[in-house]
Amino acid sequence: MSVRQQVLVLYLGTSALDSPVVGWSVYDGTGRTSPTTGDGDVPPYASGVEALRDGWRLFQAAQLIPPYPGGEYDVSFLKHEFFFEKLVDLPPDGPTGG
Known part of the structure; x- marks a missing residue:
């Protein structure tokens, strides 16, 4: 058997893993699906905790950096990014088993 990685990136509303998902990406290194998968309007999980319960392993969380004075309401990147x-x-004969 050969092992491949699937990566799930969840952007949460706050730094807490149980906060709601506000953005996401899924990358499937198995070749079973296109590089990014999923329904564009519905997140695969409601929170990071749900992803953990489904067997995803958390391996990176964004650094918590306070906003600079006066920049609290600036629009920027989504800062609560978690990688699973x-x-x-x-199977030995390829991604689809056949």
């Missing part, structure tokens, strides 16, 4: 992974075994 799953390792998936592939």
